[in-house]
Amino acid sequence: MDRLIYFDYAATTPVKPEAVQAMVESLGQFGNPSSRYEYGRQAALRVKADRETVAKAFGCSPAELFFTSCGTEGDNWAIRRGVEANRRKGKHIVTTAVEHAAVLETCKDLERQGCEVTYLKPDRAGRITVEQLTAALRPDTALVSMMLVNNETGVTLPVAECVKAVKAFDASILFHCDAVQGFLKTRSLLARLGADLVTVSGHKVGGPKGIGALYIKKGVRLRPLLTGGGQEEGLRSGTEATAQIAGFAAAVRANGADPGRLERAAAIKEYTLSNLKEAVPKLEVISQGDAPHICAVTLPGYKSEVVVRVLGDRGVCISSGSACHKGKPSHVFAAMNLPKPWLDGALRLSFSPDSTKEEADALADALKDAADSLFTTLS
Numbered sequence: 001m002d003r004l005i006y007f008d009y010a011a012t013t014p015v016k017p018e019a020v021q022a023m024v025e026s027l028g029q030f031g032n033p034s035s036r037y038e039y040g041r042q043a044a045l046r047v048k049a050d051r052e053t054v055a056k057a058f059g060c061s062p063a064e065l066f067f068t069s070c071g072t073e074g075d076n077w078a079i080r081r082g083v084e085a086n087r088r089k090g091k092h093i094v095t096t097a098v099e100h101a102a103v104l105e106t107c108k109d110l111e112r113q114g115c116e117v118t119y120l121k122p123d124r125a126g127r128i129t130v131e132q133l134t135a136a137l138r139p140d141t142a143l144v145s146m147m148l149v150n151n152e153t154g155v156t157l158p159v160a161e162c163v164k165a166v167k168a169f170d171a172s173i174l175f176h177c178d179a180v181q182g183f184l185k186t187r188s189l190l191a192r193l194g195a196d197l198v199t200v201s202g203h204k205v206g207g208p209k210g211i212g213a214l215y216i217k218k219g220v221r222l223r224p225l226l227t228g229g230g231q232e233e234g235l236r237s238g239t240e241a242t243a244q245i246a247g248f249a250a251a252v253r254a255n256g257a258d259p260g261r262l263e264r265a266a267a268i269k270e271y272t273l274s275n276l277k278e279a280v281p282k283l284e285v286i287s288q289g290d291a292p293h294i295c296a297v298t299l300p301g302y303k304s305e306v307v308v309r310v311l312g313d314r315g316v317c318i319s320s321g322s323a324c325h326k327g328k329p330s331h332v333f334a335a336m337n338l339p340k341p342w343l344d345g346a347l348r349l350s351f352s353p354d355s356t357k358e359e360a361d362a363l364a365d366a367l368k369d370a371a372d373s374l375f376t377t378l379s
């Protein structure tokens with residue numbers, strides 16, 4: 001395999017050189033931020049500066065931003081402890097059928113513990129409306145969890161409007177937003193969504209794996225998920241992952257220094273889609289995606305796992321949707337009620353601002369060859 005053609009940036013992103021450098025420096029300065037001597041204090045100061053960087057990109061105060069080990073942890077913390085914080089109100093949760101497994105599996109676990117969960121169904125385009133959410137609210141609703149950008153379709157859900165509607169219904173309902181695919185992918189700051197709790201992850205924005213953050217709006221009280229030495233203001237114990245935090249913050253700064261990144265990602269996505277439609281006439285677009293970096297297409301009647309494997313053998317990396325495993329179609333595309341042949345052949349393409357036309361052309365060649373050579377249930 002001479003070179004990797006990578007169109008799976010929603011799965012993970014390459015670690016930015018600035019992040020690598022910051023991590024190497026941090027690994028060399030190994031002090032524990034909790035240690036009382038100068039070497040420890042220096043580490044604590046670096047974590048403080050890094051928290052300020054991420055908080056600024058979020059539009060919140062550093063006191064509202066808590067480092068976690070990943071997006072999954074942030075989702076678990078927010079939902080489990082959010083429901084618990086509103087226990088006296090009730091045990092009803094509203095979420096959507098298109099959330100990431102980190103949210104859905106957490107909700108399912110809470111169902112096993114006695115919670116009741118309403119899963120809002122998307123339309124054929126993957127959209128969910130404010131009216132749907134409002135209709136699902138009840139006096140015993142404790143928490144709403146709605147993602148900002150869907151990781152398989154790139155569709156943006158109307159989170160800010162939904163927060164307003166939920167708070168107008170009952171200001172005590174906690175609103176959590178999984179913004180893992182939205183952080184640094186939209187112009188607006190995540191704190192402006194108005195949500196009480198917002199989850200992000202480092203490895204989707206050019207930072208390392210193993211680091212994320214949960215925004216907890218001032219005034220919202222959540223019990224910790226992890227108890228121990230009292231780090232993160234007593235809310236998330238565990239020695240701070242100083243190198244990961246440094247890499248995350250450096251990646252955030254590098255994104256900030258590249259204001260044209262969203263337009264470039266959107267432009268290469270548009271080029272790729274029009275190129276693909278021409279090269280592979282059988283290909284259909286499931287979702288162009290509102291977010292600049294994600295879209296979904298399908299080769300109706302083909303088996304997406306086979307297409308992904310055949311392309312992978314040529315060094316072309318795409319995905320069949322994050323939750324597509326053991327031959328089952330993605331829960332997101334299934335919830336959209338796509339016809340079976342579309343479901344079978346569904347593929348997610350995701351982009352970086354630095355994806356090139358040459359790479360897009362190589363993807364089109366590879367998909368054309370796959371469509372010409374593979375078996376389809378429709379032919």
Ligand code: PLP
Binds near residue numbers: 010100102178203322
């Ligand atoms: N939420 C969404 C929307 C995601 O796309 C992902 C990762 O793909 C996650 C949560 C989980 O994040 P992490 O991989 O950092 O646990």
